[in-house]
Amino acid sequence: MTGIIQRLLLLSAAHRWARNQSTCAQIKRVSIEGNIAVGKSTFARLLQESNPDWEVITEPVSKWQNVDHETQSQHSSSNLLQMMYEDPKRWSYTFQSFSCLSRLRTQLQPITPMLPQAPKGAVQVYERSVYSDRYVFALNMFKLGFINSVEWAVYQEYHSFLLQQFGHRVELEGIIYLRASPQTCLGRLQKRAREEEQQLELHYLQMLHQRHEDWLLNRTTPVHSAHLLKLPVLVLDTEGEFERNPEVRVHLISKVHLSLDSLTVNSNQKVTDVFASPATGPGFPLWVVTEDHSRFPLLLKMKG
Numbered sequence: 627m628t629g630i631i632q633r634l635l636l637l638s639a640a641h642r643w644a645r646n647q648s649t650c651a652q653i654k655r656v657s658i659e660g661n662i663a664v665g666k667s668t669f670a671r672l673l674q675e676s677n678p679d680w681e682v683i684t685e686p687v688s689k690w691q692n693v694d695h696e697t698q699s700q701h702s703s704s705n706l707l708q709m710m711y712e713d714p715k716r717w718s719y720t721f722q723s724f725s726c727l728s729r730l731r732t733q734l735q736p737i738t739p740m741l742p743q744a745p746k747g748a749v750q751v752y753e754r755s756v757y758s759d760r761y762v763f764a765l766n767m768f769k770l771g772f773i774n775s776v777e778w779a780v781y782q783e784y785h786s787f788l789l790q791q792f793g794h795r796v797e798l799e800g801i802i803y804l805r806a807s808p809q810t811c812l813g814r815l816q817k818r819a820r821e822e823e824q825q826l827e828l829h830y831l832q833m834l835h836q837r838h839e840d841w842l843l844n845r846t847t848p849v850h851s852a853h854l855l856k857l858p859v860l861v862l863d864t865e866g867e868f869e870r871n872p873e874v875r876v877h878l879i880s881k882v883h884l885s886l887d888s889l890t891v892n893s894n895q896k897v898t899d900v901f902a903s904p905a906t907g908p909g910f911p912l913w914v915v916t917e918d919h920s921r922f923p924l925l926l927k928m929k930g
């Protein structure tokens with residue numbers, strides 16, 4: 627009984643909190659998009675270094691390189707990224723299902739507890755998103771004939787369904803598009819020399835470049851949510867060296883700051899539940915769930 631009363635009190639306090647100063651309304655979520663090897667990870671690292679308060683979430687590449695499975699009761703691990711590049715017709719659909727799932731999982735992760743207290747505003751930066759999964763890569767694999775029309779229909783159906791179900795939880799407030807020519811990306815890809823990418827040709831990067839241009843610049847790619855249509859896109863020219871050139875770096879990072887300042891964030895959500903943190907150790911003991919199923923740490927200043 628005491629438990630129920632405590633829960634009700636907490637819920638009502640959480641409602642007050644949500645009305646007054648919704649933490650979720652202060653978090654800006656952006657994804658960094660761009661061609662293979664354009665410099666997303668590098669730029670994400672530089673953003674993190676200049677904004678230690680931000681939460682930068684990298685692309686789950688290692689998950690794709692190590693898919694655990696059982697073969698005749700033996701534990702095994704396979705490199706799906708490599709399999710997809712070696713035999714795209716056989717593995718592209720499997721790859722897109724898995725990459726989409728892993729991106730969804732990443733975007734649904736609870737925020738780090740200290741993020742809402744970031745003095746200059748809470749920002750989450752994702753390296754790619756469930757959106758590029760569909761409107762760049764899966765679409766490209768379909769156009770190349772590596773995903774057939776049935777697979778494409780199935781992928782689109784569950785992608786739309788998942789996005790509809792998770793609603794605001796997977797929405798972004800903006801996109802940073804790192805833009806460079808496919809030739810430049812090929813040069814960086816060769817310099818990085820990731821083993822699985824050795825066979826990649828300029829033509830593939832040219833196609834991916836066009837998918838990015840159509841989605842983010844020309845806005846001619848049909849998208850399936852009104853939110854995406856309105857999403858602000860910051861285009862950064864990354865043709866030049868920014869890794870070692872501090873002037874270019876500062877210029878690009880200040881552009882990100884400027885555009886983040888102008889972004890509006892997601893609207894206040896009603897609190898529907900409150901729960902104790904499952905994690906041990908320091909952090910926030912209480913979390914709230916909002917009507918769109920998002921979870922946020924409860925930052926309450928309880929009166930008297």
Ligand SMILES: Nc1ncnc2c1ncn2[C@@H]1O[C@H](COP(=O)(O)OP(=O)(O)OP(=O)(O)O)[C@@H](O)[C@H]1O
Nearest residue numbers: 661662663664665666667668814818866867868869
């Ligand atoms: N502006 C730049 N100028 C020159 N080299 C760069 C620049 N940005 C990144 N690089 C180099 O290019 C290579 C690829 O960069 P990075 O791994 O950041 O690309 P990415 O976009 O994250 O790749 P992926 O699409 O595979 O995730 C790295 O060797 C990096 O050091």
Ligand SMILES: Nc1nc(=O)c2ncn([C@H]3C[C@H](O)[C@@H](CO)O3)c2[nH]1
Nearest residue numbers: 662685687721722725759763764823
């Ligand atoms: N087919 C396919 N679909 C995706 O959604 C996707 N996302 C990333 N990649 C490839 C690009 C880099 O080689 C490597 C790391 O970004 O993984 C993808 N490939």
